[in-house]
Amino acid sequence: MNHSNHVVSTAITPESIADSSLVATDAVADYALGLGDDALVLAHRLGEWITNAPELEEDVALGNIGLDLLGHARSLLTYAGSAWAKSEDDLAYFRDEREFRSHQLFEQPNGDFAATIARQLIASTYFVGLYRALSSSTDATLAAIAAKAVKEVDYHLDHSVQWLQRLGLGTEYSHQRMQAGFDAMWPYVDELFREDSFAAAAGRAAVDPRTLRAAFDATVPRLVAEAGLEVPAVPPARGGGRSGVHAEAFGPMLAELQVLARAHPGAQW
Amino acid sequence: MDEKVIWDIAATVVDPEVPVLTIEDLGVLRRVTVEGDIVTVDITPTYSGCPAVDAMRDDIVSALSAAGYADVRVRQVLAPAWTTEWMSSEGRAKLEAFGIAPPLPRDAGGVVNVGLGIRCPHCGSLHTRQLSRFGSTSCKALYVCQRCQEPFDYFKAH
Numbered sequence: 504m505n506h507s508n509h510v511v512s513t514a515i516t517p518e519s520i521a522d523s524s525l526v527a528t529d530a531v532a533d534y535a536l537g538l539g540d541d542a543l544v545l546a547h548r549l550g551e552w553i554t555n556a557p558e559l560e561e562d563v564a565l566g567n568i569g570l571d572l573l574g575h576a577r578s579l580l581t582y583a584g585s586a587w588a589k590s591e592d593d594l595a596y597f598r599d600e601r602e603f604r605s606h607q608l609f610e611q612p613n614g615d616f617a618a619t620i621a622r623q624l625i626a627s628t629y630f631v632g633l634y635r636a637l638s639s640s641t642d643a644t645l646a647a648i649a650a651k652a653v654k655e656v657d658y659h660l661d662h663s664v665q666w667l668q669r670l671g672l673g674t675e676y677s678h679q680r681m682q683a684g685f686d687a688m689w690p691y692v693d694e695l696f697r698e699d700s701f702a703a704a705a706g707r708a709a710v711d712p713r714t715l716r717a718a719f720d721a722t723v724p725r726l727v728a729e730a731g732l733e734v735p736a737v738p739p740a741r742g743g744g745r746s747g748v749h750a751e752a753f754g755p756m757l758a759e760l761q762v763l764a765r766a767h768p769g770a771q772w
Numbered sequence: 773m774d775e776k777v778i779w780d781i782a783a784t785v786v787d788p789e790v791p792v793l794t795i796e797d798l799g800v801l802r803r804v805t806v807e808g809d810i811v812t813v814d815i816t817p818t819y820s821g822c823p824a825v826d827a828m829r830d831d832i833v834s835a836l837s838a839a840g841y842a843d844v845r846v847r848q849v850l851a852p853a854w855t856t857e858w859m860s861s862e863g864r865a866k867l868e869a870f871g872i873a874p875p876l877p878r879d880a881g882g883v884v885n886v887g888l889g890i891r892c893p894h895c896g897s898l899h900t901r902q903l904s905r906f907g908s909t910s911c912k913a914l915y916v917c918q919r920c921q922e923p924f925d926y927f928k929a930h
Contacts, residue, residue: 560904560914567906574820578850647851651820654853654930662905 525585531642532586534705536594537604537745538633539579543595544753545609545626546572547760549619557616564662565619571655578648596764600754601747604701607740608691610750614684617677620666621684627660628723629695632715642708664726671730678731685727686735692719693739701745779804781839782813785831789824789909790927792870799858800828802849811836811844816854818930819910856930867927868893873915875929890926892917902926 527535549569556562580591608626613619634656637649670681696716702709724734742748764770782804783796795801795815803814813832817825829846836844856875864874871893890900897919904914912925 560906563908563914564904564906567910570821570910571819572821574817574822578820643851647853648820651850651853654855655820658905658928658930665905 525582525644527582527586527642527644528708529586530701530704530706531645531708532583534701534709535579535583535645537699537701539576539583539594540603540605541609542572542579543576543760544603544605544756546570546576547756548609548611548613551613552619561616568623568659568662571652571659575648575652575655582644582648592764596761600749600757603747603749603753603757604745605749605753606691606694606744607742607750607753608688608695610744610753610756611688611691612752614687615680617670617680618684618687620663620670621681621688623659624663624667624726625688625692625695625723627656627663628719629715630656631660632718633710633712636710636715640708640710641706645708667726667730667732671727671732681730682732682735685732686737689735690737690740691742694742694744695719697742699745775804775806778806778811778813778836778841781835782832785828785835787824788827788831790867790870790872790911792866792872793863795828795832797860797863797866799854799856799860799863809843811841812847813844814847814849816849816852818854822910824909854930856927859927871924872912873924873926875927878929890915892920892922893924894922895920900924 546569549565549572552565553562556565576595577591580594584590584594608622611618611622613622631653634649634653638646638653640646640649667681670677672678696712696719699709699712702711727734744750779796779801782801783794785795785801787793787795787798787800790798798818800815800818801813802816803812805812805814813836815825815828815832825848829848832846833844855878857878859875867874868891873890873893876889889898890902891898892900892915895917897917899918900915901918902913903916903923906912907914907925911927911930913928914923915926916923
């Protein structure tokens, strides 16, 4: 402790978790890893829209939403890594595809803007329910991360709902594309709410995803109907993201996410 | 060492994205404690992904170091979560003078205000319209004034 001006942080952002004595139990770390992967993967997908969105304001909006999710991912991955002496970067950049635990919904290619809005509506509704419940976690760090995140994802949900209505109730063509967006994303809804062995092992520190389904079903179909659209009658995809089985598009996405860190290990910018 | 003196020094650090606001005005500076020679400053990030936090942390250490405090530790606390309710009235006035509309109160149970009553910081008109719910940083949305036609940032109530 003889260094002058050294910075030690002991609470609950990535840097502070990393430098502190806050260490997750193995069970909590395993659970946090899945949540962190979900946030990281969706943040990356949203980042792909920057310079590609239909208007400049949407480059900024989707970029900002992605930035919030990246903040959640950093906190969650850092906390997960505390159990295994790994940093957020170790977990983000140096795990292979099968070691990721992300749900397949978040891995789906962006498709057109309407498909991204469909995915965002589903994702934001899921995150609002998840983080609201997780803010009562018996694990103080998870509870704090969730209590902060819930305010942010609530705002993201508003953004999706506004676009859902504009596109669903807009022209015949925008309506058609919004419906096609839901058709593409809906098979991946079911996986979000399945039994999760990591959540079960973490007990009351975690949220059992099955308990979030009722609130989702009470919200999203109503919003979809209000926008003049239909919940697609499609069978659920097989899923398996939490156990390392991923969407076909995930590998190439991960390669792009990791290539710089792997080509130049330890690089700083 | 006097915690009030240290607080006042830390409170000179400004938000790099909104340089007219100090971290005290923002409600980001939460607590200063002194134990022996060790100074601990607690700050809380505005948004989870806000990149300005790292700069604020470094600036706090520099400011206190220049004042002779050698062992400064900056802790970042997430709970309780930051809210614009913690922004000082001086901060709100400075924001408006700088050309950013200050956040509305969050007294309506967290319901987001959708554009009524955001006053143009340039001409004072209430006849304004939201252009985008997101802006140049996590904490801002983009508005335009219908009277003077000027676009402006609104610091979102959070």
